[in-house]
Amino acid sequence: MTAYVKPADLAEACAARASHPDYLLLAGGTDYMVGVLHKDAPAGVIDLFDLPGLRGIERRDDAWRIGAATTYADLLRHEELCAELPLLAQCAREIGAVQIQERGTLGGNMGTSSPVGDTLPCMLALNAVIHLASAEGERALPYDGFCTGYRQIAARPDELIAAIELPRPVPGVQFWRKVGTRKAQAISKVMVAASARRSGETLSEVRLAMGAVADRPVRLKATEALLEGQAPSAELAEAVRAQVAEEITPISDVRSTAPYRLFAAQNLAARFVLEQCS
Ligand SMILES: Cc1cc2nc3c(=O)[nH]c(=O)nc-3n(C[C@H](O)[C@H](O)[C@H](O)COP(=O)(O)OP(=O)(O)OC[C@H]3O[C@@H](n4cnc5c(N)ncnc54)[C@H](O)[C@@H]3O)c2cc1C
Incomplete structure (x- = not known):
């Protein structure tokens, strides 16, 4: 039987990740559910969808901070973000159809890190910084170098992607x-x-x-x-x-x-x- 954990916030999610690094992180499930019947069931699931502290868009003086569990639809509904980062908006608009855009998250695209993940080159072009969270705290890594191979990312088993930071663009x-x-x-x-x-x-x-x-x-x-x-x-x-x-x-x-x-x-x-x- 697969265990199911629904954390109340980021701290609980990090604690669950520390205790169960073998559990699957599940956000929108749009990547994970493809071919699920042909996969071994995970030992457990940590459900990150709609997690407070992990979903949302914040405009700071020098950067946008986008929570990893932010969906494509969330991005597209944010008019100011779309105006400042039209390349990300265009990319989000072309991912799947409306149903996928309502469930699929930016963190899920990074987590899968498929070579055909559409947001990945956007992250390079926009000079993104990835914030990883664990029970020990948060660390930031440039997205350039974050993908270390085919579907591989530079996150430890006790970490999860907390947010993506995009510098405010120059004219x-x-x-x-x-x-x-x-x-x-x-x-x-x-x-x-x-x-x-x-x-x-x-x-x-x-x-x-x-x-x-x-x-x-x-x-x-x-x-x-x-x-x-x-x-x-x-x-x-x-x-x-x-x-x-x-x-x-x-x-x-x-x-x-x-x-x-x-x-x-x-x-x-x-x-x-x-x-x-x-
Ligand atoms: C019909 C269909 C059409 C699609 N079209 C496109 C498309 O046009 N372009 C495209 O790029 N993709 C497409 N996808 C793939 C998918 O929708 C995206 O990759 C989406 O962003 C995945 O997000 P999710 O939240 O659903 O991820 P999930 O399926 O929940 O998770 C995917 C992976 O990321 C990991 N993960 C999730 N959140 C985190 C986190 N915070 N930290 C660390 N790891 C995490 C999970 O453990 C899992 O390994 C499509 C999928 C379907 C089914």
Whole structure:
């Protein structure tokens, strides 16, 4: 029989995690429930859905703090957040359909850390910091490096993801595109998230990230360097298209082929540049 724990707050959740590191953390359940009949039942479940202290959005002077159990629908209902972080809003709007958006959480997407998790490249492009909580307290890790391998994250078995912190963006541009088999309800074949400061004609502090092109989300640092300090132009878009091919080596699998993934990734990165041309 699977044990079920419903903590009243974050402190209780951390205590339960410390006592039962083998129990499953369950948020919206939209990842976990897929294929549940073919999985061994967990020893127990710690239910984090709607947990006070873990769900909610707080605007601070320098950053947004989003509780890990915040759903995509919560994000989309927050007009100020959507206005300041349009790339995250666009991404949330394209995840599953309304039912998934009402249940699925940001922390669940990070917890699964699937290469096709749509928010993962957004976290890189927005320079996210992950707050991990345990009975010992909280620690913060940059999201860049938080995914340590295929569906692996840098959290200890006694920790849970408490919140995601996103620096308030500087005046500039944000970009999000995902390519799937169809326009809605599609698992991504490739996704691109980017942000940059824009001063006059030039781009700086460029962060260009992709998902589904490796075992974890990746930043294309050489392409970012190519864009740094440059004014967007058709020539620059072509140079970016070529550089992307140097930086990623997608694989073929059930969802797409390596050549198609590369072609789409190049097009999306070039489109990011072309959309900034004045
Ligand atoms: C029909 C359908 C469509 C979907 N479409 C998309 C899509 O378009 N894009 C996309 O990216 N995903 C999609 N998903 C996958 C899923 O909805 C998302 O990954 C969602 O964000 C998972 O959140 P959840 O709260 O439901 O996670 P859960 O299923 O509750 O948990 C997922 C994993 O994360 C762990 N976890 C949960 N919360 C925490 C925490 N606070 N700390 C540490 N670990 C934690 C759990 O232990 C589990 O391993 C889809 C799923 C379905 C069923």
